[in-house]
Amino acid sequence: MEKPNIILPSENSENKILLAFELLDKSNLEDQLTSLHPADFSDQFEQLTSEQREFVIQTAPKLISADVLAELEDEIVEDILPLLTSRKLASAITELDNDDATQIIEEMEDAQREEVFKALKPYDRATLEASLRFDEETIGRLMQREFVAAPPFWTVGDTIEHMREDGRELPDLFFNIWVIDTHFMPIGYVPLSTIMRSTRDTPLSHIMDSSIIKISQSMDQEEAAYLFEKYNLISAPVVDDHGRLSGIMTVDDIIEIIQNENKEDILALAGVTEASLTDTSFDIVRARAPWLFINLITSILASIVIAQFDYAITQIVALAILMPIVASMGGNAGTQALTVAVRNLTEKDLTNQTAWRSVQREAIAAMIIGFIFAFSLGLISYIWFQDLKLSMVAFVAMIINHIFAGLAGILVPLGLKKFGADPAVSSSVFVTTVTDIIGFFIFLALAVFILL
Numbered sequence: 001m002e003k004p005n006i007i008l009p010s011e012n013s014e015n016k017i018l019l020a021f022e023l024l025d026k027s028n029l030e031d032q033l034t035s036l037h038p039a040d041f042s043d044q045f046e047q048l049t050s051e052q053r054e055f056v057i058q059t060a061p062k063l064i065s066a067d068v069l070a071e072l073e074d075e076i077v078e079d080i081l082p083l084l085t086s087r088k089l090a091s092a093i094t095e096l097d098n099d100d101a102t103q104i105i106e107e108m109e110d111a112q113r114e115e116v117f118k119a120l121k122p123y124d125r126a127t128l129e130a131s132l133r134f135d136e137e138t139i140g141r142l143m144q145r146e147f148v149a150a151p152p153f154w155t156v157g158d159t160i161e162h163m164r165e166d167g168r169e170l171p172d173l174f175f176n177i178w179v180i181d182t183h184f185m186p187i188g189y190v191p192l193s194t195i196m197r198s199t200r201d202t203p204l205s206h207i208m209d210s211s212i213i214k215i216s217q218s219m220d221q222e223e224a225a226y227l228f229e230k231y232n233l234i235s236a237p238v239v240d241d242h243g244r245l246s247g248i249m250t251v252d253d254i255i256e257i258i259q260n261e262n263k264e265d266i267l268a269l270a271g272v273t274e275a276s277l278t279d280t281s282f283d284i285v286r287a288r289a290p291w292l293f294i295n296l297i298t299s300i301l302a303s304i305v306i307a308q309f310d311y312a313i314t315q316i317v318a319l320a321i322l323m324p325i326v327a328s329m330g331g332n333a334g335t336q337a338l339t340v341a342v343r344n345l346t347e348k349d350l351t352n353q354t355a356w357r358s359v360q361r362e363a364i365a366a367m368i369i370g371f372i373f374a375f376s377l378g379l380i381s382y383i384w385f386q387d388l389k390l391s392m393v394a395f396v397a398m399i400i401n402h403i404f405a406g407l408a409g410i411l412v413p414l415g416l417k418k419f420g421a422d423p424a425v426s427s428s429v430f431v432t433t434v435t436d437i438i439g440f441f442i443f444l445a446l447a448v449f450i451l452l
Helices: 016-022 026-033 038-046 050-059 066-071 074-083 086-095 098-105 110-119 122-132 156-165 192-197 221-231 251-269 281-307 310-315 318-346 355-385 388-418 423-451
Strands: 176-180 186-191 235-239 245-250
Touching: 016 026, 016 038, 016 050, 026 050, 038 066, 038 074, 050 074, 066 086, 066 098, 074 098, 086 098, 086 110, 086 122, 098 122, 110 122, 156 192, 176 192, 176 245, 186 192, 186 235, 221 235, 221 251, 245 251, 251 318, 281 310, 281 423, 310 318, 310 423, 318 355, 318 388, 318 423, 355 388, 388 423
Parallel strands: none
Antiparallel strands: 176 186, 235 245
8 A cells, every 4th residue: 555645844954955956966956856845945945045046946946836935934035036937926826825925926026016917817916906005914915815705595505516616716725604695794604614514405594603703904914813812713704894705814824923923022122123034234234223323322311310420439439339230120120021011012911991900010019029139239238338328228229210110111112002103112222211210310319318
């Protein structure tokens, strides 16, 4: 009995494409690499240099299939698009679902896009142009326009026959049959599993589930991902401004959105953007330098505060030793509160209704944490410098700075969210500024008041 051909995910770090370059016959790349799964091939293809990618495309263009294009990162697609003919791209786009095809089309230059559109059938072109009219990161741009819809009076047998007749127009992967009224508005759905368990003469209206979560075309992708997570959806109907069914979103696309949004938030909290394999050193510098410049300005502001108390530092050298500890601890506490607040905002756990309770909780937690580490710092400073008043200064300053840090960590992202800014992008700069300036000012002002 012949063994089935099972494709397992690549578990080793060996790049078979590079191995073909180094050890095997370059002229026979296609035969050597056709066994790779499209996802594995795309991962290894992305690790090549631009020159190596160009050689692969010129030597074995069939390896760059529609499935491979759908798996590649956007910046890699943009890099190789000039190497692919309009005819090949049009053929690949025809094979893909609308959402994947749209992502490839939007990476093209205008001239190439027009050439590809000319090679497409009028319906395919109109569908893609309709998707591109929506803003980026909205569901209208990302939704899948291929779906199965049926009126409620159809039977299970009618639905099955319809799917068999129009099999070529069906999406590659779908889970539900959407039941629509005479105005093409979704009124329910029937899972494919229910279809398979029902008799052919059963009307869809008898087995459909009317509790559907509808998604607007103009909805932001992050909001749609939240709905999928909240209601444990596998797919959801997308409706236009009149409530008519215009597409669907499936869980595989939502997983990609969640991963991208989480990655963006993590990078934004650090004030950086992702360094892709196609980025140059100059691209990285251009992305990171503005945030570092803002950090330089905020550091200067903190230094100005220190300069106002230079006479105190001159007289009591121990102040210069202890004040970075107070500011640093406050900065770390503020970052912890900020990270939790941004995450809660993303998951809709931090809302207008829960904001005041969350602020109170952070303030109390900051006070307790501040007291714990204030006692530790006070004890250490007393052992170190044998000065009870100096220890009291460090003790009080640590508590106050922790309270301000905790409040800033939650109030700053809440305020930015209220004014329409992205808390993940901007919050860290403001929180760091607050903790530095407050930390230095409180510590040095108390030192002047108590010690001098």
